[in-house]
Amino acid sequence: MITQSSAEDYKRIEKAILYLEEHAHRQPELKEVARSMNLSEYHFQRLFRRWAGISPKRFLQVLTVERAKELMSNSASLLDVTYQAGLSSAGRLHDHFVNVEAVSPGEFRKKGEALTIRYGFHPTPFGECLVAITDRGVTDLAFVGPGNGSTFVSDLKKRWPFGDIVEDSHTTRPFARSIFDPSGPKGGINLFLKGTNFQVKVWKALLRIPEGSVASYEDLAAGINRPKAIRAVAGAVARNPVAFLIPCHRVIRKTGVVGDYRWGTARKKAILAWEAGHREEHPCPT
DSSP, X not given: OOOHHHHHHHHHHHHHHHHHHHTGGGOXXXXXXXXXXXXXXXXXXXXXXXXXXXXXXXXXHHTSHHHHHHHHTTHHHHHHHHHHHTOXXXXXXXXXXXXXXXXXXXXXXHTTTTOEEEEEEEEEBTXXXXXXXXXXXXXXXXXXXXXXXXXXXXXXXXXXXXXXXXXXXXXXXXXXXXHHOTTSOOSOXXXXXXXXXXXXXXXXXXXXXXXXXXXXXXXXXXXXXXXXXXXXXXXXXXXXXXXXXXXXXXXXXXXXXXXXXXXXXXXXXXXXXXXXXXXXXXXXXX
């Protein structure tokens, strides 16, 4: 079960990632990183095992450019397979099957009129998140930092200016648990997305990148038959309204550099490593 302690663990993980980024030029030993977090090496090991399911050494390997390039070398063929098979989310966490419904042009113009959107804040392995839902599915999922939850609620209201926006964590809690908690309820998750036709097409394409894999913006553009629209694809990726479920964190630069992330580069690296740990612990059947 995801608890507030999980979010506290993430704060330490993020601190470790930021320390590693700052001192990457000299590849600090794990003992030094642990000391920067005021932990012994033993407790540092236990923290990583509890949070990521893999050792700190393996975790750090996942974060390297070399590891990213290794994953990238197979990304194009993986995308080809998933596109050809028509898979929505091959190997997704918790066996989810994510169904995507886009707002109609008429609904787009109405900007949420007559639509009730319920939202709540919940702990996750990557810090606190805001989940927003309608009767037709999840509309928003955003990671929030200390004290900035109101900013994301304001953004929600701007995206759906005529919608009835209601705080209701009791209703959104089962969705948050289903998304992040391995012991939570299984089953399909519906997304109700507001975006241009091009953006929705890119967001659907992101769902085809398997857990534990990464793809470049070039791969993604080629996968939707728009190989020259790399900048437009990157823009659509950046505007993804549903973090984690629509895995924009799995898109990196073709050089192997992880790159920017709407909810923080350290969080992006943490999610990628956490997914790698989950995949190693529960490999997909072949």
